[in-house]
Amino acid sequence: MALRMAVDLGLHQDIADRVSSVDPVQRTANRLLWWSCFVLDRTLAFGTGRPVTIKDNEIKASLPTEEEILTILRADALNRTPSPFPYHVKMFQLYGALAECINSVDSTWRPPGSEPPSRGDEEKGQQNNAGASSNLGTGINLGEVEDSITTAYNALPDVMVFNSENLSIHANLYNGPAFLALHLWYNSILILLYRPPLISPRVNAARTTLQDRLAVSIAFGQDETS
Numbered sequence: 001m002a003l004r005m006a007v008d009l010g011l012h013q014d015i016a017d018r019v020s021s022v023d024p025v026q027r028t029a030n031r032l033l034w035w036s037c038f039v040l041d042r043t044l045a046f047g048t049g050r051p052v053t054i055k056d057n058e059i060k061a062s063l064p065t066e067e068e069i070l071t072i073l074r075a076d077a078l079n080r081t082p083s084p085f086p087y088h089v090k091m092f093q094l095y096g097a098l099a100e101c102i103n104s105v106d107s108t109w110r111p112p113g114s115e116p117p118s119r120g121d122e123e124k125g126q127q128n129n130a131g132a133s134s135n136l137g138t139g140i141n142l143g144e145v146e147d148s149i150t151t152a153y154n155a156l157p158d159v160m161v162f163n164s165e166n167l168s169i170h171a172n173l174y175n176g177p178a179f180l181a182l183h184l185w186y187n188s189i190l191i192l193l194y195r196p197p198l199i200s201p202r203v204n205a206a207r208t209t210l211q212d213r214l215a216v217s218i219a220f221g222q223d224e225t226s
Contacts, residue, residue: 166179
């Protein structure tokens with residue numbers, strides 16, 4: 001519902017060049033709000049088996065930046081550790097293709113080939129893609145999806161790499177949950193790519209009962225407000 005309201009308000013559009021009268025700070029807040037709704041929508045798509053509310057190609061808003069977060073916080077960039085949020089959003093953009101694929105019930109698909117994932121290596125990626133299957137309904141090559149995800153993850157700056165020191169740094173800045181979510185979701189996506197039940201003709205998530213889907217939605221809502 002939050003994302004649909006955001007779409008009704010036009011937050012998914014980039015209005016910077018068309019509406020100069022909008023306060024820059026308010027415009028920045030709107031953009032960050034939009035991407036927060038975007039992440040929640042993708043999260044629910046994975047958790048409930050529902051299709052995403054809006055396709056990536058329908059979104060015109062620019063990705064969030066550290067400068068925008070500093071604007072909202074009225075903070076100085078000097079000696080400040082960047083927020084994990086922009087990186088989290090970027091990763092969820094890449095996860096969208098997988099959500100569309102696994103929530104489809106019109107065709108069969110299987111995970112990437114049995115070869116080890118390329119982890120962003122171009123030459124290995126080409127070899128792995130030869131053993132990967134495209135979804136017949138979406139035309140998505142899961143080997144390519146994995147390569148794009150792992151390439152982006154391996155390109156994270158040093159301060160975003162998962163280790164105890166970085167976790168402590170982000171926790172002290174109240175960014176601990178976002179930092180953990182960045183890494184937990186990456187590993188969860190890799191598990192989804194290779195989860196055996198998804199080899200079956202119909203994904204289990206898409207056959208979840210309405211009651212179970214509502215329970216997941218309620219659980220996510222409670223987590224967001226806690």
